[in-house]
Each structure stands twice: as structure tokens, then as C-alpha cells.
Amino acid sequence: MVVVRFAPSPTGFLHLGSARTALFNYLYARHTGGKFLLRIEDTDLKRSDSKFLDEILEDLAWLGMDWDGKLVFQSHRFEVYREKARELLNQGKAYLDGEAIIFKVLPGRTIEINDLIHGKITFQTDTFKDQVMIKSDGTPSYNFACVVDDAFLEVTHILRGDDHISNTPKQVLFYEALGLNPPLFGHMPLIMGADGAKLSKRHGGVSVEEYKKEGFLPEALANYLILLGWYPGEGHEVLTLEEAVRMFEISGMNSVQAKFDVNKLKWLNGEHIIRRKTEELLPLLKEHLRNSGHDLGTIDDAYFLKVLDLYKIRIKTLGEFWDLADFFFKDDFAVDEAGRAKHLSSEEGRALVKGFAAALEPLTDFSQTNLEKILERFVGEKGVKAAAVIHPTRLAVSGKTKGAGLFEIMEALGRDKVLARMKAV
Numbered sequence: 001m002v003v004v005r006f007a008p009s010p011t012g013f014l015h016l017g018s019a020r021t022a023l024f025n026y027l028y029a030r031h032t033g034g035k036f037l038l039r040i041e042d043t044d045l046k047r048s049d050s051k052f053l054d055e056i057l058e059d060l061a062w063l064g065m066d067w068d069g070k071l072v073f074q075s076h077r078f079e080v081y082r083e084k085a086r087e088l089l090n091q092g093k094a095y096l097d098g099e100a101i102i103f104k105v106l107p108g109r110t111i112e113i114n115d116l117i118h119g120k121i122t123f124q125t126d127t128f129k130d131q132v133m134i135k136s137d138g139t140p141s142y143n144f145a146c147v148v149d150d151a152f153l154e155v156t157h158i159l160r161g162d163d164h165i166s167n168t169p170k171q172v173l174f175y176e177a178l179g180l181n182p183p184l185f186g187h188m189p190l191i192m193g194a195d196g197a198k199l200s201k202r203h204g205g206v207s208v209e210e211y212k213k214e215g216f217l218p219e220a221l222a223n224y225l226i227l228l229g230w231y232p233g234e235g236h237e238v239l240t241l242e243e244a245v246r247m248f249e250i251s252g253m254n255s256v257q258a259k260f261d262v263n264k265l266k267w268l269n270g271e272h273i274i275r276r277k278t279e280e281l282l283p284l285l286k287e288h289l290r291n292s293g294h295d296l297g298t299i300d301d302a303y304f305l306k307v308l309d310l311y312k313i314r315i316k317t318l319g320e321f322w323d324l325a326d327f328f329f330k331d332d333f334a335v336d337e338a339g340r341a342k343h344l345s346s347e348e349g350r351a352l353v354k355g356f357a358a359a360l361e362p363l364t365d366f367s368q369t370n371l372e373k374i375l376e377r378f379v380g381e382k383g384v385k386a387a388a389v390i391h392p393t394r395l396a397v398s399g400k401t402k403g404a405g406l407f408e409i410m411e412a413l414g415r416d417k418v419l420a421r422m423k424a425v
Contacts, residue, residue: 006022008053019060019063019221024159024229036068039149042074043078103133107125116186148178151180157184164187191260214317214319217273217318220269230252286304299329311324352393353392355382360415371410
């Protein structure tokens with residue numbers, strides 16, 4: 001059985017690179033019917049914080065991942081690491097340096113790794129120093145604790161970032177010294193910024209938390225992170241986690257670095273927004289708006305659904321919704337100043353809006369179809385182009401120069417609100 005693990009360190013938020021690592025381990029486990037385990041690397045007791053762990057676990061679940069078994073905390077296993085190190089010390093494979101226990105690296109050896117992504121990689125032990133197993137303060141080194149824990153968890157495959165390649169031969173030495181068979185290793189190229197440098201704050205958001213706050217859907221972010229390491233084939237770029245689990249093959253993972261492109265992510269997010277049923281999207285949108293500080297009062301869900309239906313094909317993130325559609329929920333909306341100057345500054349433009357409002361006054365059926373008919377009749381009587389009425393009317397009722405169709409907007413806003421705004425110009 002395939003057994004993989006993800007090993008976050010609770011010293012900060014979940015980084016996009018770490019989230020991608022978790023996703024590929026999850027895909028491989030679920031595709032093969034194996035186990036996906038979590039090991040918490042909290043040996044740095046000063047920097048580790050339970051609030052970060054809670055947020056990491058929440059983000060993993062938000063992205064659609066679940067895990068098998070209980071969490072394993074390295075901070076609970078210090079005595080296990082010390083015992084294993086003392087075994088190697090007693091066998092003459094290590095020595096004491098004060099309170100520290102140091103593993104002897106024998107020179108002249110070639111260590112060969114058949115990497116699942118990069119193929120054969122070789123290392124020479126002549127380039128290694130003797131390796132710390134237990135530090136002088138009694139805490140384990142990263143590489144030694146990893147080996148002890150992965151053996152304990154019976155991990156069969158380790159999928160992680162390229163920045164761990166240099167750790168792999170040192171870990172193989174520990175496996176051999178402990179009489180254990182090493183798991184198979186696969187190292188993923190790191191995510192790079194648009195400039196080719198390692199993804200960092202200067203490229204924008206680097207944590208899952210930041211993209212949640214911006215209004216990205218979990219399935220879209222997971223989708224994009226997966227595409228940064230594996231290509232599912234033509235026609236399958238937009239996919240759910242369940243679809244990726246079904247299609248995933250580790251042999252198809254990329255061995256070259258991928259560049260993070262926020263515009264591609266936004267495009268994918270827009271596609272997933274369109275895929276979602278409006279009824280499913282609404283609670284996510286309302287939660288996002290409340291978290292962003294918007295007072296939604298007692299807005300009727302039926303009204304909200306009507307507005308969301310108009311805009312779900314026009315937004316790339318939930319964060320874009322309010323700026324496009326705020327006029328549906330408040331009367332003190334801002335008016336585009338360039339649009340006002342162009343379409344509402346002249347007496348003629350304002351007169352056309354007021355005249356159109358008068359033509360709409362008798363309507364009881366304020367449907368898109370009826371509104372279009374009245375406009376057609378009105379511009380015919382006035383001898384003007386439809387645009388001469390549509391542009392100033394759009395500004396009067398929405399404050400915007402673009403968005404959903406004018407008559408869709410007017411129908412959704414309703415007769416009384418539309419006429420009041422048109423007359424107010």
C-alpha cells in the first residue's frame with residue numbers, strides 16, 4: 001500500500017508551495033487507494049504555535065483534503081529520537097561531541113537515488129560533513145527526525161520540493177545505519193515568480209490564507225497549484241480535486257520549474273465560479289463580503305441570487321463582486337466621474353434620462369423585454385440613438401459605465417428604485 005505524508009511546520013501560514021506539496025501527496029494516496037498522513041514538525045518549540053497549526057489544518061480542509069489517522073507531533077517524540085541515536089552511538093556509528101550525538105559519514109561512497117520525477121541522481125559522501133542527530137540541547141536534527149518518523153509511519157513514498165534534494169542522501173545514510181529500507185523519493189521543482197526567482201512576498205500573496213481573503217474558490221486554487229506540477233492533458237485544465245484524483249499519474253509530473261501567474265489563477269477561478277450553481281455560491285459570497293467588512297443587513301436571498309446570477313459570469317474572484325454590484329445594495333454608491341462628465345453633464349443627457357423615466361412610469365411589468373420595447377419607442381419619438389439614452393441611464397441607476405446589461409440591471413433593481421434614481425439626475 002502507498003503511504004505518503006505531508007509534514008507542515010506550525011511556525012507560519014500555509015505557503016502555496018507547501019499546499020502544492022500536500023495536494024500531490026493527497027492525489028497520489030487517493031489515486032492508489034493508499035494513506036495520506038500528517039506529521040507536524042514542531043521541534044522548534046519557540047517558534048511553533050498552535051494557532052498556526054489550526055490555520056494550516058483549516059486551509060488543507062478548505063482546499064478539499066482530508067487525512068488518515070491521527071496527527072503525529074515531533075515534539076512528543078524527543079525521547080524516541082534520542083534512543084535511536086544512542087543505538088547508533090553504541091554500535092560505533094556515531095560519537096559524542098559534548099552533549100550532541102554526531103553520525104559518522106564514511107567518505108568515498110556514491111549514493112544513487114532513482115528520483116520519481118527527475119530520474120537518477122548521484123551524490124558523493126566526500127562532500128558531506130558528519131551529520132548531527134541530536135543537538136546539544138537534546139532536540140533532534142531535521143534529517144534524523146524525518147527518518148525515524150517516516151520509518152515509524154511506514155511511509156513508502158516521499159513527494160516534496162526540490163529544496164530537499166540535498167537532504168535525501170543524508171537521510172538514506174540514516175536509513176541504512178538503522179537497518180531500514182528507504183522509501184521512494186520524488187522531488188518537485190519549486191514554484192517561481194514571474195521573474196524566475198523563487199516565489200516570495202515581492203511577487204504578491206504567497207499563503208493560502210491571502211487567496212482565501214481575496215475571494216478565490218478552494219477548488220480553483222487547488223486546480224491551479226496542481227497545474228503547476230502536472231498536466232492532465234488537453235481539455236482538462238479546469239478540473240475538480242475529485243477529477244484530478246481519478247486522472248493523476250505520478251509519471252506525468254513536471255521536472256521543470258513552473259512560474260506562478262496570478263492572471264492564469266484568476267481565469268481559472270472565474271471558470272470555477274461559472275461552474276458553481278448560484279445557490280452554492282451565494283453563502284460563500286455572503287461570508288466573503290461580511291469578512292471584508294460589508295454590512296449586508298437583511299438583504300433577501302432571492303434578491304441576492306438574482307444579482308449574483310447577473311455577475312457570476314463577470315467576476316474572476318468573489319472580491320470583485322462588491323465594486324461591480326454595490327449599487328444593488330445601497331443608494332449612496334459612487335458615480336464614475338469620467339462617465340458623469342461624458343453622459344450626464346449636459347442638459348440634453350439629463351433630459352433624456354428624465355424623459356425615459358416618464359415613459360417607464362406607467363409600466364407595471366418591469367421586465368427586461370418590456371423595458372427594451374419602451375426604449376425602442378422612446379428613441380424613435382425623440383429621434384436619437386439608443387446609446388444616447390442607455391449610457392446616461394446606466395450611470396443614473398448604477399453609477400457605472402459597464403457591467404451587466406442595463407435592462408437586466410433595471411429589472412433586478414425593481415421599478416421604484418430605478419425610477420427614483422433616474423428622476424434624481
